[in-house]
Each structure stands twice: as C-alpha cells, then as structure tokens.
Amino acid sequence: MKNLFDVGEVPPLGHVPAYMHAFVIHADGHGNPCTAFKQEVVPTPEIGPEEILIMVMTAGVNFNGIWAALGKPASPSLFHGQHTHIAGSDAAGIIWKIGDALLANPNFQFKVGDEVIAHCGQYCSRCNHCNGGNPMLCKNQRIWGYETTYGSFAQFAKVLPTQLLHKPPHLSWEVAGSYLLTTATAWQMLYGFSPNTAGPGKNVLVYGGAGGTGSAVIQLTSLSGGNCIAVVSDDSRGKWCMSLGAKGYINRRMFKCWGRLPEINTPEYKYYLKEVRAFGKAIWEILGEGVNPDIVVDFIGEQTFPVSAYVVEKGGMVVTCGASSGFMLNIDASYLWMRQKRLQGSHFCSLSEIVKLQHLIMDGKLTPAVSRIYKWSDLPAAHEEMLKGGDHLGNLAIQVQVNS
CATH class of the missing domain: 3.90.180.10 (Medium-chain alcohol dehydrogenases, catalytic domain)
Incomplete structure (x- = not known):
C-alpha cells in the first residue's frame, strides 16, 4: 500500500x-x-x-x-x-x-x-x-x-x-x-454576554457585514426578531446584506471617521467628531431618530473601535472577536464610564451553543x-x-x- x-x-x-x-x-x-x-x-x-x-x-x-x-x-x-x-x-x-x-x-x-x-x-x-x-x-x-x-x-x-x-x-x-468558526463566533457575540444579547426589538450594528462572520450576525439577529445594520464597503455588498435580512446598510466610504482617535479638543478631533456624528445620523436614518445600536459587533479593530465606542447605546456593548485592521485600540474612556457602556471580548463558543446553531442549519432557518x-x-x-x-x-x- x-x-x-x-x-x-x-x-x-x-x-x-x-x-x-x-x-x-x-x-x-x-x-x-x-x-x-x-x-x-x-x-x-x-x-x-x-x-x-x-x-x-x-x-x-x-x-x-x-x-x-x-x-x-x-x-x-x-x-x-x-x-x-x-x-x-x-x-x-x-x-x-x-x-x-x-x-x-x-x-x-x-x-x-x-x-x-x-x-x-x-x-x-x-x-x-x-x-x-x-x-x-x-x-x-x-x-x-x-x-x-x-x-x-x-x-x-x-x-x-x-x-x-x-x-x-x-x-x-x-x-x-x-x-462553523465564523457562525459560531457570531452566535457567541450575540447571545453569550447577558444582558447585552440579541432579541426582539434589539438593534445590532456589524462591520464587515458582507463577510463570513458579518453575514452570520445579520441572519442570527433577524431570526431573533432584532434589527441589524451592516457596515460595508460598497452598495452592491450592502444590497446583498439586505437580502440576508439586514434592516439597512451604511457604506463606510461615505465617512472619514476611521482610524485612531485624534487628540481630544484639537482641530483634528473636532473634524473627527463631525464625521462620527454624521455616521451616527446615518444609523438614525435606519433605526429612527435618537435610536442607537444596543450591540456593536466590531472585529475590525484599530480603524473602527473609537467610532464603535461612541455610537453604541447607553448601557450597550461593543463586542470584538478580532482586529483585522490592527490590535492597538484607543477610545475616549469618558463615553464608557459616563454612559455605562461595555467592551467585551469574545472567543468562539461552547459545544452546547454550537449544537443550538447546528439545529438552525439543519432546519433550514440559517443558511x-x-x-x-x-x-x-x-x-x-x-x-x-x-x-x-x-x-x-x-x-x-x-x-x-x-x-x-
């Protein structure tokens, strides 16, 4: 042989x-x-x-x-x-x-x-x-x-x-x-950290919505009765996210708020804040005036984390499973303590959660x-x-x- x-x-x-x-x-x-x-x-x-x-x-x-x-x-x-x-x-x-x-x-x-x-x-x-x-x-x-x-x-x-x-x-x-890696990771980020979990009426923002993890976040949020906004790099990808069940999408190329947080109270920071608020207004145009995401799924990292910490709802959660754009994250900490926001790391999930996920796939509810x-x-x-x-x-x- x-x-x-x-x-x-x-x-x-x-x-x-x-x-x-x-x-x-x-x-x-x-x-x-x-x-x-x-x-x-x-x-x-x-x-x-x-x-x-x-x-x-x-x-x-x-x-x-x-x-x-x-x-x-x-x-x-x-x-x-x-x-x-x-x-x-x-x-x-x-x-x-x-x-x-x-x-x-x-x-x-x-x-x-x-x-x-x-x-x-x-x-x-x-x-x-x-x-x-x-x-x-x-x-x-x-x-x-x-x-x-x-x-x-x-x-x-x-x-x-x-x-x-x-x-x-x-x-x-x-x-x-x-x-399985991307979909199980999405499950953990949405359901693994009570009380910040997806569910009926809950709002989720996910970067990279057209990728493997992002597409799973969209479908799982929709199945839970929640609303998901996908952040994407072009309109064709956004429309594909809509076909999966996203409530709306935002083309990130329309905004210039990405990257490390500028020094606070500098001219660069004022310009940055203007762009972040414009991004936040785009979220409101989908969810409603004054409605912010309860959960922000951010595995992009360095380029997006300051924005995520700003736009997430008071008492909400920014959850991350990686940092594809860089590992050095910086945020304005005052938004955390004054608005009781939560930063949460997430790493795959347990076997019992995988079994629940697999039932959705076997039943044809998740593709x-x-x-x-x-x-x-x-x-x-x-x-x-x-x-x-x-x-x-x-x-x-x-x-x-x-x-x-």
Whole structure:
C-alpha cells in the first residue's frame, strides 16, 4: 500500500498513509500568506487513544490563518512549542481512524466512514468550566489550527471527539467545511454576554457585514426578531446584506471617521467628531431618530473601535472577536464610564451553543454563505485575498480531498 497519496486521491477507507501533503508555516518564515504558506510532504499525525483522525475533504479560510502566516500578534509556534504549524480551523471530512479508548466507549457515537464537520474549540471536558460552566474559560481551551500544531490545511487532521458534528446532508462539502468558526463566533457575540444579547426589538450594528462572520450576525439577529445594520464597503455588498435580512446598510466610504482617535479638543478631533456624528445620523436614518445600536459587533479593530465606542447605546456593548485592521485600540474612556457602556471580548463558543446553531442549519432557518471556492494549490491566494479585503461575499472554502 502506498505511503503517500496525491491531493484528491482517496486511499482505501481506514488506510492511513505514513505521509501526507500539507501547507506548513515555519516559525522562521512568517510573512504574507503567499510566501509564508509552504506546500510540503509531512508525516501523517498519529492519534492518541482519545483522538480521531479525519480525512479532510474541505477547509475554511479564516483570519486566524492570516495571523498565523504573519506571526502577528504572535507566532503560533509560541502556543504549541513546535517549529512548524499547520493552520486551518474549519474542516469537513470523513472519519478515518478512531483511538482505542473511544472505540471501547459504548457512548461514543461515531464510526469510521462517517461524514463530519470539525469545529475549532478544544477543551479539557473535565474541569468545572467544562461541566456546568463556560468551556471557553477552561485553562486548557485551545483554538484548533491556531493554538494547536495540526489544523485542517492537510489531507489528514487529528481532532478531539468533542469537536465533531455530523455533516448536514443538504450541505455541500465546500459549505460544510467553511462556516462553523465564523457562525459560531457570531452566535457567541450575540447571545453569550447577558444582558447585552440579541432579541426582539434589539438593534445590532456589524462591520464587515458582507463577510463570513458579518453575514452570520445579520441572519442570527433577524431570526431573533432584532434589527441589524451592516457596515460595508460598497452598495452592491450592502444590497446583498439586505437580502440576508439586514434592516439597512451604511457604506463606510461615505465617512472619514476611521482610524485612531485624534487628540481630544484639537482641530483634528473636532473634524473627527463631525464625521462620527454624521455616521451616527446615518444609523438614525435606519433605526429612527435618537435610536442607537444596543450591540456593536466590531472585529475590525484599530480603524473602527473609537467610532464603535461612541455610537453604541447607553448601557450597550461593543463586542470584538478580532482586529483585522490592527490590535492597538484607543477610545475616549469618558463615553464608557459616563454612559455605562461595555467592551467585551469574545472567543468562539461552547459545544452546547454550537449544537443550538447546528439545529438552525439543519432546519433550514440559517443558511451559511459561501461565495468563493479555491482549489488546494490556491490556498495561499485565498488568504491573500482576505488580507487585502477582496470582493468576496460570505465565507471562503478550500477544496482538499474533494475535486468537484
């Protein structure tokens, strides 16, 4: 039996070749995705007694793959201690091998050959946070494919059993392998931080509304009975957001309030404040005079955070899951304490929340958006497009072992 198969060449079910193709990032080779991702032949990972090996059919493109390539804010090698890193935090595939302890467990409900989705949340499943609390606070919580050595950008990937969900049969491999990180992250930001949660009559503003996370925020807000405003880069993207259920959209290019907060009470600050108020008026034109968003979903970061802290409603929340434009955030703190606003960090979600989300997808109430599908060899280019803010809508998918 062969020890290495070409990408797209499927071995006999259950046969684990000694080697596999993968895109690898080296700790001394960080840079833009087009140079940092190296296609190499590496040993197929060995699994432990409580681990599972999946053959990856498709994978998703997320911004953490860009951070891994750039080595910013830190090299992923600092998280797991290995010189090489295989990124990729979304996958759909086929169970290829199961650890002995799981095979001996009568409650384990998967078998070799099952079609599955792997989400990126890894937890110990033993501590008090994992049992009755919030697993994202577990000391051993890791994001698979970012804080672990092996992710989905390879023919095979090892996962924990708690990462697996059965693949919804109505979803293509490409859709199934690309939506869960963004959509689960959107769920956590909208429902994870009481009392600032989405619901009937609640108003949400989301930047990057036409992207993977933004499109999920729009649909989930609409399903809850709330109103969502999408901030986008052009009108065509705004109209697409409206088709998903957004109450309205704002073209950010019409305003000049983006970037770091100017020194307060300077001429630059007065001009900035004028532009921010114009942006706030655009929000009112959609929601009504004097009505501000209860939640602002801001994963853009440096370019948008000062505006978010200004426009969010008194007692409202600005929630972030990343910072695609830069990590150094600055705000006018007086808006926080005087108007009792809240800044909240958010990081994926728990398995119980993922199951609720998956029911919406299985029932056809939530439709993951995928606009662009890349071949395996184009994986670096896909990340490069995301880094440059390309014209894609929704999520991006990578074909690994599937060649449809």
